[in-house]
Every structure is written in structure tokens, then in C-alpha cells.
Amino acid sequence: MPQSRFACFAIALPLHRVFDYRIASDESVVVGARYRLPFGNGVKTGILLDASDISELDPDRIKPVQERLDDAAVINEHMLSLARWMSDYYLQSLGEVVFQCLPGYLRGLRPHNPVRVKRWRLAKPDPDLIAGLKRRSPRQFEICDALSRHESGLTAIQLKQINPAWHTVVKALESRQLVQWEWMDQPVLEVPADDLPRLSPEQHDCLVELEPRMDRFAVHLLDGITGSGKTEIYLRLIQGRLALDLQVIYLVPEIGLTNQLIERVEQRFGECFAISHSGLTEFQRYRAWDRFRRGEVRIMLGTRSSLFSQCDRLGLIIIDEEHDQSYRQDDGVRYHARDVAIKRAQMLDIPIVLGSATPSLETIANCSRDTYFRYRLDRRPTRFAPPPIQLIDVRNSRFEFGCAGQTFTHIEQHLAQAGQVLIYLNRRGFAPIVMCHECGWQSLCQNCDARLTLHQSVKTLLCHHCGFAQAVPEVCPECGNTEIRHYGIGTEQLEQGLIQRYPDTTVLRIDRDVIASRAALKSRLKQLQTGQPCILIGTQMIAKGHDYPAITLSVILDADQALFSASYRASERLAQTLFQVSGRSGRGDREGEAIVQTRFADHPLMQALSQRDYRDIADDLLQERRLLGFPPYARVVIFRADAIELKAALARLEDIRAVLETARRFDALSCVGPMPALMTRRVGRYRAQLALISQDYQALRSVLQQSMPALEQLASSARVSWSIDVDPPDL
Numbered sequence: 134m135p136q137s138r139f140a141c142f143a144i145a146l147p148l149h150r151v152f153d154y155r156i157a158s159d160e161s162v163v164v165g166a167r168y169r170l171p172f173g174n175g176v177k178t179g180i181l182l183d184a185s186d187i188s189e190l191d192p193d194r195i196k197p198v199q200e201r202l203d204d205a206a207v208i209n210e211h212m213l214s215l216a217r218w219m220s221d222y223y224l225q226s227l228g229e230v231v232f233q234c235l236p237g238y239l240r241g242l243r244p245h246n247p248v249r250v251k252r253w254r255l256a257k258p259d260p261d262l263i264a265g266l267k268r269r270s271p272r273q274f275e276i277c278d279a280l281s282r283h284e285s286g287l288t289a290i291q292l293k294q295i296n297p298a299w300h301t302v303v304k305a306l307e308s309r310q311l312v313q314w315e316w317m318d319q320p321v322l323e324v325p326a327d328d329l330p331r332l333s334p335e336q337h338d339c340l341v342e343l344e345p346r347m348d349r350f351a352v353h354l355l356d357g358i359t360g361s362g363k364t365e366i367y368l369r370l371i372q373g374r375l376a377l378d379l380q381v382i383y384l385v386p387e388i389g390l391t392n393q394l395i396e397r398v399e400q401r402f403g404e405c406f407a408i409s410h411s412g413l414t415e416f417q418r419y420r421a422w423d424r425f426r427r428g429e430v431r432i433m434l435g436t437r438s439s440l441f442s443q444c445d446r447l448g449l450i451i452i453d454e455e456h457d458q459s460y461r462q463d464d465g466v467r468y469h470a471r472d473v474a475i476k477r478a479q480m481l482d483i484p485i486v487l488g489s490a491t492p493s494l495e496t497i498a499n500c501s502r503d504t505y506f507r508y509r510l511d512r513r514p515t516r517f518a519p520p521p522i523q524l525i526d527v528r529n530s531r532f533e534f535g536c537a538g539q540t541f542t543h544i545e546q547h548l549a550q551a552g553q554v555l556i557y558l559n560r561r562g563f564a565p566i567v568m569c570h571e572c573g574w575q576s577l578c579q580n581c582d583a584r585l586t587l588h589q590s591v592k593t594l595l596c597h598h599c600g601f602a603q604a605v606p607e608v609c610p611e612c613g614n615t616e617i618r619h620y621g622i623g624t625e626q627l628e629q630g631l632i633q634r635y636p637d638t639t640v641l642r643i644d645r646d647v648i649a650s651r652a653a654l655k656s657r658l659k660q661l662q663t664g665q666p667c668i669l670i671g672t673q674m675i676a677k678g679h680d681y682p683a684i685t686l687s688v689i690l691d692a693d694q695a696l697f698s699a700s701y702r703a704s705e706r707l708a709q710t711l712f713q714v715s716g717r718s719g720r721g722d723r724e725g726e727a728i729v730q731t732r733f734a735d736h737p738l739m740q741a742l743s744q745r746d747y748r749d750i751a752d753d754l755l756q757e758r759r760l761l762g763f764p765p766y767a768r769v770v771i772f773r774a775d776a777i778e779l780k781a782a783l784a785r786l787e788d789i790r791a792v793l794e795t796a797r798r799f800d801a802l803s804c805v806g807p808m809p810a811l812m813t814r815r816v817g818r819y820r821a822q823l824a825l826i827s828q829d830y831q832a833l834r835s836v837l838q839q840s841m842p843a844l845e846q847l848a849s850s851a852r853v854s855w856s857i858d859v860d861p862p863d864l
């Protein structure tokens with residue numbers, strides 16, 4: 134009779150193994166629960182994966198667990214299987230993957246207590262009383278007014294959207310007995326509003342095809358031009374799932390989760406959804422996760438990691454803007470949320486819907502598989518088609534803060550007709566280059582192979598890669614000359630120039646520097662919503678997802694760089710950006726225009742972009758990829774190393790290459806490197822890479838599987854560390 138049992142645990146360490154511990158025989162074994170485990174001289178949190186009566190290790194050397202932290206599993210069987218698949222596919226440590234699948238709040242030793250949510254409502258829904266508040270206490274009025282429009286009450290998160298300082302206001306209202314709270318355990322599922330928009334014939338046909346396919350696994354691509362009403366289709370599909378008592382995960386890119394979308398979902402489904410994104414605290418995200426898990430809410434609307442939301446009755450996954458790069462996680466556990474979502478849907482035998490106006494080439498290529506369905510939406514339900522992309526040849530133009538004369542003419546025309554103008558410039562700061570006019574000195578980062586960007590408003594030179602900052606020098610540090618100049622244009626300079634040129638026009642800037650909080654973003658987007666003429670300047674944050682009907686002109690300032698990029702994805706990305714940005718305009722009752730400043734108007738890609746639609750261009754780009762043997766017609770795995778010296782990083786990759794070379798079928802792969810990475814020094818470390826490329830996926834897998842045991846012996850250390858990147862976003 135064994136006195137104790139053995140269990141193996143996943144621990145968040147970059148080691149490709151699990152850890153055995155002893156469990157007293159009278160203790161119940163809970164797969165998927167967290168345990169506190171002795172580890173070295175400290176403790177770690179582990180998730181119990183499996184238990185048995187025997188261990189392969191010397192039983193006397195196996196330590197007992199200290200304590201079980203959860204009464205029940207925090208990670209269910211399905212999610213554990215998904216984690217195993219991810220670990221195997223992405224060659225990441227199972228322990229790290231398992232913990233990645235949990236909300237950050239539960240990755241340590243914190244207790245998991247089912248959280249109850251409060252909901253506030255009006256104690257006396259008396260319109261006169263509320264109106265009376267208007268003058269005396271506008272803040273109380275604002276809250277009461279909102280509550281009077283939500284009979285079932287509002288949660289803290291919702292109140293916070295009305296007023297960030299809602300808490301004190303509500304406290305005051307409570308003490309006056311105007312407002313009261315209650316626990317919210319069961320959501321009120323509001324009956325969908327009667328005034329649903331009439332579906333366009335295209336939307337209708339698309340749904341007629343989709344609906345009967347919702348009972349099993351398949352990947353559905355909504356390949357619909359910008360503004361063709363994909364969101365409306367998602368909402369109808371969700372409605373159908375909810376009617377069957379199923380739950381839905383709805384993923385959007387990081388910046389796609391704006392109030393506009395939240396309001397749309399709320400209008401349709403009331404309160405039965407949770408929101409999760411990186412702007413929330415760990416605790417808020419945990420609470421959203423828990424509410425969805427318990428079925429208290431039935432829709433999870435969130436960014437990348439919301440994919441790991443658990444529930445009993447998942448019936449649909451939606452991935453909006455499936456081409457978006459924010460679905461790829463590039464630090465810690467490397468994975469692509471779209472691809473993991475497809476696997477998850479397959480494991481659960483449920484449908485997954487991808488949507489985009491500019492689908493990734495991978496997805497387009499996958500559409501030839503028999504589990505993929507592609508639906509085209511070629512029309513906007515509103516009046517005007519997306520504008521064609523017009524090239525503005527600026528070879529002989531005079532520029533002012535990055536804009537050519539012809540560009541100003543367009544801007545002025547649209548402002549004069551009370552349109553809103555969107556200007557896309559994917560470079561924040563004032564100027565990207567600061568130089569001494571005398572000796573050629575340049576402001577370089579001391580930690581990275583990169584220039585420091587001038588940020589005029591804070592009088593700082595800033596590295597966009599490591600955050601290194603220094604004051605702008607008054608004289609050249611090399612020669613003492615006082616003539617230090619800046620070159621190139623960033624959004625800050627563009628904003629300043631436009632404000633000077635158009636003093637009577639509102640100029641709004643949206644980039645990472647001004648949008649420190651979601652509230653700041655929200656207030657700017659609110660201004661757009663008013664429809665008043667204005668100029669909106671922004672980085673990629675403004676490129677996608679937004680639906681502001683008053684925008685009539687989209688301007689793209691610096692598209693040219695992409696024509697000469699070393700990345701094999703540059704053309705695809707340029708096409709996506711141009712079609713997305715141009716697609717922001719002409720969504721209302723006025724026709725839109727889209728212009729691109731370029732010095733290379735004759736370039737074949739520029740010509741194609743201005744004359745053909747995205748699908749045509751994508752088909753051509755796919756042909757090119759096929760000829761060159763790049764993804765999606767080949768698979769890539771990159772080994773990355775970084776070290777305090779370049780030599781050490783390269784040497785580690787030589788070791789890795791030596792291991793790989795001993796594997797059978799190595800000759801079926803092309804192996805590029807070791808070589809220094811594109812930006813070799815970054816955040817103080819030297820980086821190098823070794824890429825494996827193959828059209829023969831089986832051979833690639835086989836080489837990696839044979840090599841892993843030996844590779845795991847090459848431990849990472851502070852001096853030199855290495856990692857594997859499967860399906861990297863670039864070479």
C-alpha cells in the first residue's frame with residue numbers, strides 16, 4: 134500500500150519538463166488546481182497535471198507539496214489540452230504555456246475566490262428629483278441620468294466610463310438614499326432591440342450561408358471591404374449562439390476595443406458581456422475571466438489573451454481584423470492568437486469566424502482547405518464605396534512639416550466642405566533624427582543600435598526601443614558647435630505645423646505619447662463622433678476598426694519606406710495599411726477620398742495599390758511568395774540568442790546548429806545563420822538569429838523533435854540566453 138501518491142506539476146519556468154511532488158494519500162487530487170510547492174530554497178506555484186501511484190524518480194528524493202491553493206480546478210481539462218498542443222507546436226515550455234492560459238492575477242499564490250459584482254441602480258426613479266440635481270450637482274445628475282436609462286443598474290466598470298471619480302459621487306448619492314446597490318449574480322439578458330438595422334442583401338446572404346454551418350468546426354473568413362458591415366454579422370451570429378444558451382469569445386486587436394464597439398455590443402446585448410484588455414488592472418481582468426467562466430456573462434469581448442477565457446458552453450469564437458499583428462505575442466510565450474483560436478475551435482468542434490477587409494496572406498492561402506469557407510462582402514450598406522487610393526506624386530514638391538502642397542489643397546477642400554480629415558503618419562515624436570550640422574554627430578541610443586527621437590514637448594531625446602531618455606543637448610557633445618538640427622517628421626511636429634497653419638480648426642493627435650490612458654483616447658474619439666470638422670493625426674492606432682462617418686479624407690504621409698524594406702512581409706503590410714486607412718473615409722453620407730504621398734508613383738506596387746483591389750494584390754503577393762519559397766508556402770522557425778557580447782550569442786547559435794545538423798532530414802531544410810539580428814544591439818544586449826526554412830513541414834518538425842532533448846541541455850543564463858520562435862512574424 135503506497136503511503137502517498139505522486140503528482141506532476143506545471144511550473145512557469147523555461148524548462149521543457151514537468152516536476153514531480155508527493156501528495157499525502159488521504160489528500161484528494163485535483164487536476165488543474167494550483168499548489169504551493171517547495172522549490173530550491175523558496176516556493177513556486179504549480180498546476181497539477183496528473184497523479185499516479187508510482188514515480189520514475191527515486192521516491193525518497195521527491196518533496197511533498199506544501200498546500201493546495203484551490204478547491205477546484207482553475208484550468209479545465211480542455212484548456213490543459215490546448216496548452217499541451219501550444220507547448221508542442223510552439224516548442225515553448227509547458228509550464229509557461231499553462232500559466233499563460235490563466236489570468237495574470239492567478240499566476241502566483243493569490244487565492245481564487247469567486248468574485249461577486251455589485252450593481253447600482255436608482256432607489257427612487259423620480260424624473261423631477263433627477264432633473265433637480267442638474268444645476269446643484271452636475272456630477273450627481275450625470276450618474277443618475279445614466280442610471281435612469283439603465284433600469285437593471287450599472288456596474289463599477291460602467292460607472293467609471295461615465296466619470297472616473299464615480300466612487301465619491303455614488304457614495305454621496307447612496308447617503309442621500311437616491312442610489313442603492315445589490316449583488317449581481319445573474320445577468321439580465323436584455324431582449325435584442327427591435328430596431329435592428331435591416332441587413333443589406335449581401336449581409337443577409339452571408340448569414341443565410343453561415344447559420345447552418347454554426348453547429349460544427351469550420352473556419353469562416355468574412356472577407357469584406359472596410360465598412361461592409363462585418364460587425365453587424367458578428368452581432369447576429371452572437372445573437373444566434375446566445376439563443377442556444379452558448380457562450381462566445383469575441384477578439385479584437387488591442388486598439389480595436391474602443392467605446393464605439395463596446396457601446397454597440399451593449400446596445401445589442403445589454404450587460405451580458407465582459408471586457409478584457411491591457412488597459413484594465415489584473416484584478417479587473419481576473420474578474421472578467423471569472424464571470425465568463427461561471428456563465429454569469431456570456432460574451433467575452435477582449436484582446437489577444439482573452440482567447441484563454443474558459444467556460445462550459447463555448448459556441449463560437451470571433452476574430453475581428455484577423456490580419457492584425459497584435460494577435461501575435463512576441464515576448465514570453467510566443468504564439469499567434471488566431472492560430473491557437475483555430476486549434477481551440479477544432480478541439481471543441483465549434484465554428485470560428487475571422488473577419489478582415491485585408492486578410493493575411495496565410496488566411497487567404499488557407500481558404501483552399503476544406504475546413505475554410507470564404508464569404509465576400511463587396512458593398513457598404515451606406516451610400517458610398519470606399520475611396521480608391523490616389524497617388525500624389527511628390528518628387529518635385531515643396532514640403533512643410535511633411536506635407537506637400539497638393540496635400541494641403543486636398544485637406545483645405547475637405548475642411549471647407551465640413552469634412553473630417555485623417556492623416557496617418559506612423560512615427561511618433563517630433564523628429565526621428567538629431568544631428569550636428571558641423572561634425573555629423575548623431576544622437577544614438579547607448580543601449581541599442583537606434584537613433585534617439587526628438588520629443589520637443591518634453592525636451593527629451595528618447596529611444597523607442599528601450600526607453601532610454603536624455604535631455605536635448607544645447608551644444609554638440611562632440612565639437613561644441615551650437616547648430617544642432619533635426620530631420621524628418623513625427624506626429625508631434627505635424628500636429629504643431631497644422632495647428633499653426635489652421636488655427637481655427639481642431640487638430641487631434643492620437644499616438645502612444647498622448648494616449649497614456651484609455652480616457653484620453655476616449656475623449657478624442659468622442660470629438661470625432663460629434664462630426665465637427667477637424668483634423669485627426671495618428672499612428673497605426675487610427676488605422677483600423679474605427680467607424681466615424683464624418684471622415685471624408687484619409688491622407689497617408691510616409692508610405693515609401695515600406696517599398697524598400699528588408700522584410701518579406703513589407704508589401705503585404707503596406708497594402709493592409711493603405712486599404713485600412715483609406716477605408717476610414719466616406720462611411721457616412723458624403724463620398725470619401727484617400728491620398729498617398731509618394732516619391733515612387735511609378736513603383737509597380739504603388740501602381741497596383743492605386744488601381745486594383747486588395748484581393749487582387751494579395752493574390753499576386755501570394756504568387757511571389759510561392760516563387761520565393763516564403764511563408765505561407767514554407768514554414769519558418771527562428772532560434773534567437775541574446776548576450777552581453779555578440780560573439781557569445783553567435784557561438785550559442787553555432788552550438789544549436791551543430792545539434793540540428795545531426796538530425797535526420799536536416800538536409801531537407803534551409804538553414805540561414807547564425808547571423809546578427811537586424812537591430813543587433815537592443816536594450817543593452819547583442820542579438821543574433823538562426824533561421825530554419827522549409828517547404829516540408831514534416832521534415833522541419835522531425836528535425837526539431839529529434840533535437841529538442843539535446844537543445845534543452847543548452848541552458849539559458851544571464852550571459853547568453855536563447856529561445857525558439859515558431860512561425861515568426863518576420864525573418
Ligand code: ADP
Pocket residue numbers: 330331332333336357358359360361362363364365366514515680720
Ligand atoms: P466593418 O466591420 O465591415 O468595417 P461595420 O460593421 O462597422 O463595418 O459597419 C460600417 C457602418 O455601416 C457602421 O456604421 C454600421 O452601423 C453600418 N451598417 C452596418 N450594417 C448596416 C445595415 N445593414 N444597414 C445600415 N447600416 C449598416
Ligand code: ZN
Pocket residue numbers: 569570571572573574609610611612613614
Ligand atoms: Zn558636432
Ligand code: ZN
Pocket residue numbers: 578579580581583596597598599600601816
Ligand atoms: Zn535604446
